[in-house]
Amino acid sequence: MSDYKAFRVETQDKIAHVTINRAEKVNAMNADFWTEIIDIFRWIDETDDIRVVIVSGAGKHFSSGIDLAMLASVGSELGNDVGRNAQVLRRKILQLQASFNAVDQCSKPVLAAIQGYCLGGAIDLISACDMRYSTTDAQFSIKEIDMGMAADVGTLQRLPRIIGDGMMRELAFTGRSIDGEEARQLGLVNRTYADQQALLDGVFAIAREIAAKSPVAIRGTKEMIRYMRDHRVDDGLEYIATWNAAMLQSADLRVAMAAQMTKQKADFAD
Structure with missing residues (x-):
């Protein structure tokens, strides 16, 4: 810096x-x-x-x-x-x-x-x-x-x-x-x-x-909230479908689900 x-x-x-x-x-x-x-x-x-x-x-x-x-x-x-x-x-x-x-x-x-x-x-x-x-x-x-x-x-x-x-x-x-x-x-x-x-x-x-949350999930959540300020509901639903078609393939999803099942703290990559 x-x-x-x-x-x-x-x-x-x-x-x-x-x-x-x-x-x-x-x-x-x-x-x-x-x-x-x-x-x-x-x-x-x-x-x-x-x-x-x-x-x-x-x-x-x-x-x-x-x-x-x-x-x-x-x-x-x-x-x-x-x-x-x-x-x-x-x-x-x-x-x-x-x-x-x-x-x-x-x-x-x-x-x-x-x-x-x-x-x-x-x-x-x-x-x-x-x-x-x-x-x-x-x-x-x-x-x-x-x-x-x-x-x-x-x-x-x-x-x-x-x-x-x-x-x-x-x-x-x-x-x-x-x-x-x-x-x-x-x-x-x-x-x-x-x-x-x-x-x-x-x-x-x-x-x-x-x-401590998945940075991929946090970024997607913020992007969707920001997008919806200026778009209709159907536009937002279309956008999240396209976005998550890629992001749901992230390893973060498996890490989060494993942590939930074992009741342990998830450790996500940056």
Whole structure:
């Protein structure tokens, strides 16, 4: 692994722990963040002995969202021509979207562990993760509305499928903050924990449980769930039939069945 400026990446028990590592800046998402996250998730996808990913934030907060200094630097690229300015801004927005698309499209399950602030762009990030967990006192807010803009990096596209359309609209239109307990009630997070250490212990326990499963089966399950966001039921049934025509020939199926019959722990190849 390379050294990163905005992240710390560690591996243990077939889990990649990706930590936003700018605690002194409330883990604001600077230019390094947006480029490095693509490299990190490409590496994770290509590394067979990584089976699960945990995304967290160093220090007291998960992330305060996009770094305002970065927004200012984008503004400095604009000139007097509206058409050319629009092209510059559109290109930049698509670049930022690609960063969280890399998270969404990762073939391994991605779990977010959230404490403190989870604001603006941080909501875009956790919306691209498979599951979300938080401390009870975490603070979530779609802050873009208070900056005079519409969220444009994935929140408005992914969040309705997580918490439902009506609540997403309320949070997006008002920008109001919700705590971890309300987030759990809405389905934004699966579970809450009393403090940051309990959060990490709990999320790592879930990640280790997932990592012990067949990586072929986990990848197929994630791919089918992701595919069904944008397709009809009959499309999904056709796809899983084609997918499993190959994947059911994997040795993992025999290993899993033998483990079930002997009541022993299965040991799957990467």
